Amino acid sequence: MTTADGDGLLAALRGIVGQSHVLTGEDTTGYCADWTGRFGGPTRAVVRPADTAQVAAVLRTCNDAGVPVVPQGGNTGLVGGGVPRNGELVLSLRRLDTVGALDPHTPSVTVGAGVTAATVQRVAAGHDLALGVDLAARDSATIGGMVATNAGGIHVVAHGSMRQQVLGVEAVLADGTVVRHMTGLAKDNAGPDLAQLLTGSEGILAVITAVILRLVPRPADTAVALIGCDDPAGALAVVAAVRRVRPLAVEVMRAAGIAMVAEHAGVPVPLAPLPAWLVLVEVEGGPTQLEEVVGDRPSAVAQDAADARRLWQLRERHTEAVNARGVPVKLDVTVPLDRLGAFVDRLDAIVPGAISFGHLAEGNLHVNLLGEEATAANEDAVLRLVAEHHGSIASEHGVGVAKVGHLHLTRSAGEVDALHRIRQAMDPAGILNPGVVLPVRRPDR
Ligand SMILES: Cc1cc2nc3c(=O)[nH]c(=O)nc-3n(C[C@H](O)[C@H](O)[C@H](O)COP(=O)(O)OP(=O)(O)OC[C@H]3O[C@@H](n4cnc5c(N)ncnc54)[C@H](O)[C@@H]3O)c2cc1C
Structure with a gap:
């Protein structure tokens, strides 16, 4: 078997997974761009193994041939780690669905x-x-x-x-x-x-x-409410209150994001005038669990399951509504809760048009830069601001290729070096997802 040339490699891979599970050319399109449209590139082939033995045989073949491989699942990642960048082979794991x-x-x-x-x-x-x-x-x-x-x-x-x-x-x-x-x-x-x-x-x-x-x-009953607040301090008071019951979710949105979702998805907004900050809470138990959480704040408490779904749509359709406006620069950051207010003040001064929402209880904000604000300079400024507030530049979406250049802001040189060593030990030829999380190290380093 010759795998040095492309044809020999593809023939070997077809022998492992079957002719119809090695895709090339136009058939690879859906695997080559990420969900946001910001990341992606060509692939020499998409390989779709059916089981662990086939995954092992594909990787052995690629490793022997020195061919880089991008593992891919549902391709919903938002930091460019699951799509090819420079012709890497895509290893799709979707058929491992037992x-x-x-x-x-x-x-x-x-x-x-x-x-x-x-x-x-x-x-x-x-x-x-x-x-x-x-x-x-x-x-x-x-x-x-x-x-x-x-x-x-x-x-x-x-x-x-x-x-x-x-x-x-x-x-x-x-x-x-x-x-x-x-x-x-x-x-x-x-x-x-x-x-x-x-x-x-x-x-x-x-x-x-x-x-x-x-x-x-699975909780037998849950209750959902949308609660209006004037500022981050008000939103954090809701977090403190909801922790006294049994919280399932504490999500945060801002007026501009809610208005954008309402327009994009036609979801009605139950609060008028629209508060500056909105917290969506879901708790275990019935609506009485929410009484103290809501207090005398402006609020909409879901009366039935359809109501609850509508409230959730206001939050869950943010990502899609942002995408409908163009290719965003998506920043997924965490800041300590006690610094949230100070962080947001500075954030708003740097990128007043950003759409921010997220998982409030963890201080996790998805900051979406759109239009003229979607620049590398703004991305850099926001991530440095996060580091200054002792947060994380990668909260839940990961580093991918999007944040490799900023990893040093919140991980020490010693940590990064340890990660390189672990990677070198587990994948000496460096074929797995090169350029993701860590910068590619030259062989002489
Ligand atoms: C509308 C929307 C909402 C989202 N909300 C959230 C959210 O609330 N919280 C959150 O954390 N994320 C969220 N995400 C991001 C995304 O859904 C998650 O990162 C998810 O975990 C990615 O899963 P995937 O199967 O799509 O992975 P992919 O996008 O295919 O890959 C993601 C990364 O994992 C690697 N990978 C994939 N499969 C494997 C495997 N089997 N073995 C080794 N490596 C693998 C890839 O190489 C890549 O680096 C959201 C995305 C969208 C589009």
């Missing part, structure tokens, strides 16, 4: 990396359980991608990020070695935790092929 045994005792479920979040939610709901992480991209985002990015989403305040849901992992290293730790034990300290190392690794250390996910009880 849902295995659900263990009602732990409780947990074993799934292939290509299973979507929505599928896990459906399966879990049949047992009165839920996946602790939920996000608006649920119909396309895969469990492999969500573990690889340590996805957060709307329920972190209740259940944590993906990191807290992973009880076991199976993955394939760049050279095709399969590593499995799939005991699913709630307590297991037999050495460093491989699953945790791979969580948030954005496809640069290994390709995740299967995961054991912790499941959480």
